[in-house]
Amino acid sequence: MLSKWRDDGTSIFPWLARNVIPLANDGNSLGISGTAWSDVFLAAGAVINFNAGNVTITHSASTLTFDGGNIYIFGGPMRFEGTTALIATEHEIGRNAAGQLEYNVPSTIGHLFSVNGVNLVSFDSAGTVGILAPAVGSGALTLTANAGARTAALSTVTLNGTAGAAAGGTLFDINVTQTGAGANPLFDIDVTALYTGNIFEVDIGAVAYTGEILSLDLGATSLTGMIARFMAGSALRTTALVTIDDAGTSTGIGLDLNKTGGPYSATEGYVDIVHSGIFTGADTTTGRDFRIAPSFTVTEPGAGTFTFYGADIDLSGILVTAGAGTTLFAALRLAANADADVGTNLALFVDQGLSRFDDHIIWGAGTAVTAGNYSIGRDADATNQIHINSPAGAGLEMSIGDVPMITLGGTGAVLTKTFATAGTMNTIVTAHTSDTAGSGTMFQLVVAGASAGDAFTHFQVGGVTDWTIGLDNSDSDALVISNSATLGTLNRMRIPTTGAVTITGGANFGQQDLTNYTEATFTPTVTLVGGAGNTVPVYVTNTGRYTRVGRQVFAEVYLTGDGGAEGAGTGTFNVALPVTASASNPTSYFPTGIFANGTAEDPVWGQIVGGGTTIELVYEDVLNNLVAMTGAEQSSTTRTVRLKFFYEV
Secondary structure, three states, X not given: OOOOEOOOOOEOOOOOOOOOOXXXXXXXXXXXXXXXXXXXXXXXXXXXXXXXXXXXEEEEOXXXXXXXXXXXXXXXXXXXXXXXXXXXXXOEEEEOOOOOEEEEOOOOOOEEEEEOOEEEEEEOOXXXXXXXXXXXXXXXXXXXXXXXXXXXXXXXXXXXOOOOOOOOOOOOOOOOOOOOOOOOOOOOOOOOOOOOOXXXXXXXXXXXXXXXXXXXXXXXXXXXXXXXXXXXXXXOOOOOOOOOOOOOOOOXXXXXXXXXXXXXXXXXXXXXXXXXXXXXXXXXXXOOOOOOOOOOXXXXXOOOOOOXXXXXXXXXXXXXXXXXXXXXXXXXOOOOOOOOOOOOOOOOOOOOXXXXXXXXXXOOOOEOOOOOOXXXXXXXXXXXXXXXXXXXXXXXXXXXXXXXXXXXXXXXXXXXXXXXXXXXXXXXXXXXXXXXXXXXXXXXXXXXXXXXXXXXXXXXXXOXXXXXXXXEOOOOOEEEEEOOOOOOOOEEEEEOOOOOOEEOOOEEOOOOEEOOEEEEEEOOOEEEEOOOOOEOOXXXXXXXXXXXXXXXXXXXXXXXEEOXXXXXXXXXXXXXXXXXXXXXXXXXXXXXXXXXXXXXXXXXXEEOOOOOOEEEXXXXXXXXXXXXXXXXXXXXXXXXXXXXEEEXX
C-alpha cells in the first residue's frame, strides 16, 4: 500500500492539507492527454509560478499580472471582450469603454512598433508619429485602397485647436537629407487609369484665412533646384495646364512674383516662356504663348475716371547707382522672327483700339522698309532717316479734328495741305532763323532727267482760273508761266536757258502793252521786180539783223563782195523784210542807206508798202530825181548795198 506521505512529509493527495508535489522536479503532470482535469479553481491572490519564479502569473482583484519572460500566442488571435476604461498610468492593451481597441502607456512614455527588432513606427507622448524605412529598398508608409466604388477618403487628417508659437500650425514637417543625382520625387503620384478627380484640392471655407495655401522655399544655397515644374504629356491638350480661378471681390493680387536676390540671367527672363519642339500652323487658327483676355462687366464710377490696364509694366521703382557705364532700361522688348520665310514679321500687332504714348518714341538701329507695309521706323539705308511708308496706291494723311491737313500720295496729289477754318490763312512756312552767311531757305522741285516730266507749281482759284509756273522739260527746260493747269498750254511768259524772254500778249510798263520784243537775224533775199534782162547779183556777205520792239522793227542789211553772178537788167531792186509790214504802214520813200557799184557810190531811198514783205530801193540821179535802183546798178564785181531802216508791223 502506498504511503500517503512523501519522504519530505508532504501529502501526495490534493485534498489533503499539505502541498501536492511530484516525486521529482519536472516529474509529473496534472492529468494526461485524454484524461484531463476539467477545471482549475484558484483562490484570490493565487500565483502560478514557472521555473522557480522565472515567469509568474499573479492574481489580484480583476487582474492577472504576468511577471518575467515573454508571452507567445499561436494558432489564433488575441481577443478582447467586454469594455472598461483603461488605467492612464499603466501600459495596457484592451477594449475600452467606447468599444475601441486601445493601446495605452503612461504619460511621457511612447509607443513603438518594430519588425525583427528594427524600430519602424513610434508614437511619443507629444503625439508625434515616427515612420522609419530601415532598408533602402523598402517603403515607410503604404496606403492601399481596395477595389470598388469608394465613398470615403483613404486618409483623413484633422487639425483643430489653436496653433501656438513656432511650428504649431504645421501639419506635416518633412526633413530630407537624402542626396544623389538619381533621387526619386519626394511625392510620386502615378495615375494609370481613367481618373476624373483632382490630384490636390484645398478648400478654404467661410473663415478668415490668413495663411498661404502653398509655400515653397528653395533656401539660400540652391543653384539648380526648381520650386515647381509642370509637365504635360505629348497628347493633344484641350484644357489649360494650370488654371487659377479667383471668384472673390477683393482687390488682392492674383499672382505676385517678388525677386530680391542677385542679378538676372543674361539669357533667361525671371518669367521665362520657351515654346520648343515642332509646331504646325493651321489655316484660320491662331497660336499664342501668352494671353490676357478679361471677360467681365465694368460699372463706371459716378464721377471721375476709372482706369484698367490689361498689362502694366512699371520700372519707375528702380533706383540706379551711377557708374562709368550706361544702363538701358526698356519696359518692354519685342523681337519678332526674322526668318526669310516669314510672310509678315510683326513685333507688335494692335488689332483694335488706339495706341497712346505719353512720352517720345525713339528708334534705334533701323531695318530695311518693306514696300508693301504700312510702317514707321528708322530706315537702314544710307540716308538713315525716320521712314514713314505706305504701300503703292495708298497715301499718308495728317489731320486735325479728322480734317485732312497734309496728304501725301494716294490717288490724288502727292502733297496736299488742307485747311477749312473760315477767316484764316492756310500757310506753309519754311524759315531759317540764323542771320549768318550761308544760312538760307530753299524750296526745291526736282525731276529725274531730260525724259522726265515737268517741275512746276500750280496755283488755282477753284472753278475760276489756273496759273502754273515751272520748268518745262519738253520745251528745252525753259521757265514758263502758263495760264492753265499745265505748262505749254496758254503760256504767258517763257524764259529759255539762253535768256531771251517771251511774253505772250505783251508787257505793260505803265502806258501801253509791249507785246513783242525780238532780237534776231534774217536772210535779206534780193529780188528784181519788173523790167527785162534781169540777173540777181550774188554776194559773198549776205546778212540781215533786226530788233522788234512792240510794233516797230529796226532792220539792218549788208550785202557785199562778188559771190557769183553780177547784177543786170532793168528790174527794180527789192530786199526781203524780216517781218511783214503792217497794212497801215505809210507808203513813201525815205532815206535808208547807200549802194556802191565799182567806184561809184550813191545814197539809197526805200519804200515799204502797207502789208509788204520787201523794201523797194530807189536812188537820186544827177538831176536829183528818184529813179529805180535796178540790177544794172550792181553789175560791178565790186558791189555793196548797206541799209538801215525801221517800219511798222
